[in-house]
Amino acid sequence: MMREVWRIENEDGFGPYANFDNTGLCFEGAMRELSVDHDLSYRHPIARANMIANSKYGFSSREQLERWFDYFGQHGYDLLLKHGFRITVYEVSHLYVEEHDRQVIYDADESHYVREEEFTQCTTTTSVG
Numbered sequence: 001m002m003r004e005v006w007r008i009e010n011e012d013g014f015g016p017y018a019n020f021d022n023t024g025l026c027f028e029g030a031m032r033e034l035s036v037d038h039d040l041s042y043r044h045p046i047a048r049a050n051m052i053a054n055s056k057y058g059f060s061s062r063e064q065l066e067r068w069f070d071y072f073g074q075h076g077y078d079l080l081l082k083h084g085f086r087i088t089v090y091e092v093s094h095l096y097v098e099e100h101d102r103q104v105i106y107d108a109d110e111s112h113y114v115r116e117e118e119f120t121q122c123t124t125t126t127s128v129g
Contacts (some may be wrong), residue, residue, distance in 0.1 A: 003097060004114065005090045005106050006065045007058035008080060013108075015057060016085055056108045060099065062087070062117070068102060077119065087117040 059065035
């Protein structure tokens with residue numbers, strides 16, 4: 001069975017917490033602060049065993065994605081847009097998707113691009129932290 005996976009990434013397929021230059025300084029200013037806040041968060045799932053070869057993190061729905069990123073508020077959304085991030089939807093066999101409470105982990109090698117969607121603002125006034 002195929003399922004959709006939602007992800008925020010740039011045009012090169014990197015998510016907002018990726019370490020592009022191996023320095024740990026992915027972004028300028030406040031975006032780096034969001035990355036550090038995320039990395040210290042208990043909210044980030046850990047992959048089970050070695051089930052997924054080329055793992056990437058995403059979401060099971062747009063609603064789940066928005067709940068995750070609403071944690072950072074409108075400021076976080078503005079920074080994502082400023083740095084060229086967008087919502088990308090992939091189709092992945094359920095065999096290559098690991099479901100967690102707040103995110104999914106999936107095998108990028110087994111994913112197929114479906115579409116891009118735009119986001120412009122924080123959708124809630126409360127965080128999931």
